[in-house]
Amino acid sequence: MAVKGLKRFWFYISLFPYFVSRSVQSRMSYRADFILGVIASMLRQSLGFIFIWAVFRGIPEINGWNFNQMTFVYGMQAITLGINEFLFAGTWAVGGYIQEGSLDRLLLRPVGTMFSILSADVTLHGLGAAALGLALCILSLRRLHIAVTIGLVLYWIFSIACGALIYFSINMVCATTAFWITDSSAVMMLVQNVSEFSKYPVSIYKKWLQIFLTFVIPFAFTSTFPAAFILGLHREVIYWLGPVTAAVICVTIAYLFWRFALTKYQSAGG
Amino acid sequence: MTNVIDAEHLSKDYVVNLKGSSLKGMVRSLFHSEKKIVHAVQDLSFTIEQGDFVGFIGPNGAGKSTSIKMLSGILQPTSGKVTVCGLDPAKKRIQNAMNVGAVFGQKTQLWWDLPVRETFEVLRRMYCIPDDVYQKNVKEFMDYLGIEAFADQAVRQLSLGQRMRAEIAASLLHDPKVLFLDEPTIGLDVNVKVSLREFIKKINKERGVTVLLTTHDMQDIEQLARRLIVINHGEKVFNGSMEELTKRYAGQLRSFRFTLQEDAEKIELPERMVPYCSITKDGLHVTIQYGDPVEVTDLTAALLGKYKLADMEIKGPQIDDIVMAAYQG
Numbered sequence: 001m002a003v004k005g006l007k008r009f010w011f012y013i014s015l016f017p018y019f020v021s022r023s024v025q026s027r028m029s030y031r032a033d034f035i036l037g038v039i040a041s042m043l044r045q046s047l048g049f050i051f052i053w054a055v056f057r058g059i060p061e062i063n064g065w066n067f068n069q070m071t072f073v074y075g076m077q078a079i080t081l082g083i084n085e086f087l088f089a090g091t092w093a094v095g096g097y098i099q100e101g102s103l104d105r106l107l108l109r110p111v112g113t114m115f116s117i118l119s120a121d122v123t124l125h126g127l128g129a130a131a132l133g134l135a136l137c138i139l140s141l142r143r144l145h146i147a148v149t150i151g152l153v154l155y156w157i158f159s160i161a162c163g164a165l166i167y168f169s170i171n172m173v174c175a176t177t178a179f180w181i182t183d184s185s186a187v188m189m190l191v192q193n194v195s196e197f198s199k200y201p202v203s204i205y206k207k208w209l210q211i212f213l214t215f216v217i218p219f220a221f222t223s224t225f226p227a228a229f230i231l232g233l234h235r236e237v238i239y240w241l242g243p244v245t246a247a248v249i250c251v252t253i254a255y256l257f258w259r260f261a262l263t264k265y266q267s268a269g270g
Numbered sequence: 271m272t273n274v275i276d277a278e279h280l281s282k283d284y285v286v287n288l289k290g291s292s293l294k295g296m297v298r299s300l301f302h303s304e305k306k307i308v309h310a311v312q313d314l315s316f317t318i319e320q321g322d323f324v325g326f327i328g329p330n331g332a333g334k335s336t337s338i339k340m341l342s343g344i345l346q347p348t349s350g351k352v353t354v355c356g357l358d359p360a361k362k363r364i365q366n367a368m369n370v371g372a373v374f375g376q377k378t379q380l381w382w383d384l385p386v387r388e389t390f391e392v393l394r395r396m397y398c399i400p401d402d403v404y405q406k407n408v409k410e411f412m413d414y415l416g417i418e419a420f421a422d423q424a425v426r427q428l429s430l431g432q433r434m435r436a437e438i439a440a441s442l443l444h445d446p447k448v449l450f451l452d453e454p455t456i457g458l459d460v461n462v463k464v465s466l467r468e469f470i471k472k473i474n475k476e477r478g479v480t481v482l483l484t485t486h487d488m489q490d491i492e493q494l495a496r497r498l499i500v501i502n503h504g505e506k507v508f509n510g511s512m513e514e515l516t517k518r519y520a521g522q523l524r525s526f527r528f529t530l531q532e533d534a535e536k537i538e539l540p541e542r543m544v545p546y547c548s549i550t551k552d553g554l555h556v557t558i559q560y561g562d563p564v565e566v567t568d569l570t571a572a573l574l575g576k577y578k579l580a581d582m583e584i585k586g587p588q589i590d591d592i593v594m595a596a597y598q599g
Contacts, residue, residue, distance in 0.1 A: 011398070015395060015396070018392075018395060019392075022381070022388075022392065024383065075562070101377070102377070103344075104339065104344050104374070104377065105378075105379055106344060107342075107363065108342055108343075108344065108367060108372055108379060109396055110364045110365075110367035110396060110397055111364070111396055112364070112369045127347045156542075231441060263346045263360075265344070265346075265545055266284050266285070266345070267336075267339055267344060267345055
């Protein structure tokens with residue numbers, strides 16, 4: 001069973017780049033669109049950063065976070081968002097699959113439906129945001145004189161992966177509501193806007209919003225918590241174990257909800 | 271166990287939200303939506319043996335597609351049980367997908383932007399088809415269906431006939447044990463229809479692939495199906511061979527038409543035939559619809575003894591009429 005599971009995992013890992021290259025193949029033909037998309041994505045992130053920079057010209061720190069630390073949080077969020085846009089853009093197409101009944105096609109194939117959804121849509125635009133985020137993080141670490149050890153880098157990568165999975169799961173849960181409400185894009189947009197809060201440390205918000213962003217829609221685990229741990233501001237368990245725990249819970253919920261929704265699938269007439 | 275498909279008391283309900291078309295109705299539906307339950311398939315039971323070729327017919331909206339979607343693991347039954355090759359399609363969706371091939375005439379299963387050849391390659395990877403099997407199948411299907419000529423065109427650029435040929439080939443690449451064909455001949459010209467029929471027949475015969483076919487083209491059924499399942503309003507109304515269907519529903523469907531040389535006031539038939547015949551008369555033209563136990567020879571003998579006929583025509587039961595009679599129950 002374990003061997004079978006491992007084999008299956010390897011099957012998906014090897015199939016993914018192939019599928020992605022198929023979907024990118026048709027999209028790369030619009031080279032101008034690709035370049036503009038990357039620039040737009042970078043620009044959007046830069047504007048937000050200019051806002052932080054402007055605020056900190058007047059005040060040295062907010063709730064125990066200085067400018068450089070804020071920069072790191074902002075960078076973390078940009079990287080996570082970028083990866084999410086790059087790898088998990090497929091979630092935005094789920095509503096369409098359900099409306100048109102084209103989920104049928106995915107269900108007919110001997111491949112997991114989530115895999116099919118994700119490998120069908122990859123937007124390279126996200127790479128713009130991710131690159132900007134990476135630059136901001138490196139800048140921040142240097143200005144804070146934090147020693148970049150292998151352990152730190154590994155934990156950083158790991159927490160970004162967890163963050164991306166949290167993002168994806170939340171998006172997926174929203175997308176899945178399409179089985180009942182047909183058009184889930186409004187719900188997805190709403191939650192997308194909520195994610196904006198994670199550009200800044202959650203401690204700057206009111207208590208109820210902090211609780212909401214930690215335990216209800218846990219965007220705090222994609223930036224604030226791992227950033228505080230990496231920057232050495234907090235060493236408590238929730239700061240370093242929080243992201244992975246949240247990721248496991250979120251992925252599980254998203255997966256079970258999706259499985260449940262599939263039993264309610266009605267396809268389309270014809 | 272030679273049953274490839276085993277359906278027991280299969281039912282599928284759809285929940286339909288009724289939305290008012292007026293603004294008031296739309297606003298109201300935001301708060302409490304009115305729901306209607308549609309019984310798409312009801313208590314459907316049947317078995318299909320390995321290697322059989324079954325025609326699955328019924329009027330539009332009878333529940334054919336819904337049934338096929340339940341057999342292929344797309345939809346989960348509301349109640350009842352179904353196994354395909356011993357597996358529950360919805361619970362073991364991925365294993366079931368390896369066992370079945372499916373073609374939906376109304377919707378493409380292929381990748382719109384990819385060339386046909388590339389599409390086959392994607393399927394090879396997806397289904398982990400061994401190289402030798404893949405090469406052999408691709409060659410055979412391409413030759414037989416003439417796909418080579420358009421193999422490098424994107425699917426969206428194909429004509430319907432070309433696309434259907436590619437769809438059927440694609441559904442068979444992984445050597446499925448069962449093939450579901452949901453209206454594969456819809457909208458095709460006669461030539462393509464004939465070649466597809468030949469191909470499907472050959473696949474069923476040579477490879478022993480069990481086929482379940484839905485269609486509105488009764489020629490498909492006449493030429494291919496060994497057995498028929500007729501459903502209407504989601505319920506099974508008939509399950510048996512073409513001959514049995516004819517026997518059951520063609521009873522009153524034979525007709526005898528003739529033209530009288532000189533008008534008669536009334537057409538009189540021997541007493542024993544009267545209950546089995548219905549006569550329509552329009553001037554000199556008369557049509558008698560008759561069925562068992564009246565034989566055409568008796569009928570002609572009885573009429574020729576009494577009336578002078580200018581011409582006559584005997585029509586056997588037409589499959590479309592038989593099927594129509596079966597739909598009506």
